[in-house]
Amino acid sequence: MGGPTGESELCFPHLNSSCRKNSRAPAVSMLIYVILSSMSLLTMVMNLMIIISISHFKKLYSPTNSLLLSLAVSDFIVGFLMVFQIILIDGCWFLGDIMCGVYFVLDHIFTAASIGTMVLISVDRYVAVCYPLHYPIKVTQYRIQVCVFLCWIISVFFHCMLLKNNIQQPGLYNTCMGECVVVIYFFGGIAAVVCSFIAPVTVIVVLYVRIFVVAVSQAHAMRSQVKGAIGQGLVQRVAAKKSEMKAAKALGVVVLVFLMCVCPYFCVTLESGDAVVSASAAAFVMCLFYVNSFLNPLIYAFFYPWFRNCMKCIDVFTYNCGYHHLYNKC
Template sequence: MENTDNRQNITVQYCFPGYNSSCRKEVRTGPAYIFLFIVLSCVSVFTVFLNLLVIISISHFKQLHTPSNLLILSLAVADLLVGLFVMPVKIMQLMDSCWYLGKIACISSEIIVALSMSGSLFSFIFIAVDRYIAVSEPLLYSTRITVCKMSVSIVLGWSFCLLYIIIYYYFNDHLLQSQVPTECYGECVVFVKYSWVIVDLILFFLAPCSVILILYAIIFNVARHQAKAVRVIINITSHKVSSTSETKATKTLGIVVFVYLACWIPYYVSSLSLESITTVSMGWTVFTWILYINSSVNPLIYAIFYPWFRESTKYIISCQIFKPSSSRFKLLPEHF
């Protein structure tokens, strides 16, 4: 029951040799696939490590317990899910076409993928709203946006994402085990109806991204006018420091948002080119991996633009966070 195609370096076997309806599997053993496996595995480890640094930093150091940083924490949790669960599963599917964990696990893995992606998007929406209030109404920001309110908003956002995903897969006939379409035993293939691709495009791309882009257009316009005002009122030093800090934070988070959108646009453009989307198509695989790698890029942006991330990383790597008073270490100037 084995056949080897030496020209393509692909060994064809069966996922479950004891079943007559077993799928044929492709074990990719060529040098190119081995190199791809090593590279993607390193990306997965890198993603987990960097996002854990972000999560530990914001969770441990009290100075970082701010509403804006809670949004970065939410985004890091979504990125951690990608590196910890999504990437390893997708890497194994690239190397071995068989699915050995059953239909329920297949659906669960797709739900985790969708939850991490939608969780990231909602975090970006909240980031845009947070930056809009911080820049346009700086004097009211501390009263309108609190850690408690932000925590509730994040929980509600993730809950809405989970509810939407359950509805999405239910109406695609994938939540009931008997309704998962399989041609053979040992595959994990999710088909998405074209009508739901359109719904998803509107609800989870066009609408939220339009809101984000409009808010950031307003934010940068307000920031430009504030910068002019600060140059005029040069004697108000504290206001100048505060305005500079807010503007820098806004620009940094703006870079994160626009990198995210750049990764999503090819994904949706490709999804609109087909009437039926399958998770094993090559185009789908390439564009989804662009999305996954975005989870590795976000912490790198923090490392480049955020001094607190670099400082907290030093404390974490040197194990100084285990000191009794480490949570009160000063990572930032008092004016931040």
């Protein structure tokens, strides 16, 4: 028999069929753990703040904020699921085959719900900018709730069917003890890429380009109207230019961040013959995929003035509650 492998390199040292750990320097492993743990915590905290703000303050009940609430819920759970990805950083899974399947199913469902909600947000903004007079009639709270419900139901059904074999036979594709692997066959992988990446990206880009064009044309129209009425053409020109740049910046942030976060994962999926997604082998692209849920609150909520006002109210409320608690305790 050959010499045994170093026990420190095995997930389960007492088993010959154990998987090997990924070899990294201790400093590198610690840095990765700290970064991912911080990202997971911040993702949950920021999205939880959005959930509390929209749910608690009745003035924030609106169709657009309902979409932000759905996005925050899905991203909050994705932030929680990052904990399991942290477990897989060393290439070892200690929670069993059933939990491996559950983790991947939930991960696919909630990331798909997040992407689907982003598409709904782009549609909402398209109607608001391009058809402002019809917006209150076309976009109602009831219709938004129905769209959000359908988005979640479709995400659950599609990914349960996509990962049906992995759910029915957990650990079927594992090659060693401590491995967590999900296999999506060729046609299923193509369907997942089309529905979760190509179609949403196409819709988002087309709608935001349209929004940008309309915003620029409105800025030009406003500038031409006020140029003759007010003798401050230069000031109006600067204001219009700022409006155009603001629209361009918003478009660039939304589209580029989304593409940067999700493109690597789906490119890896497309390059493989059968879409074999091993979390231990594709840790980087998976973590980059999760970054989208970390940045969504910054893109979609932190740019809203009402969110900063709600944070101030929550801080004051927390401070007052803490003060009264200490006072009563004394």
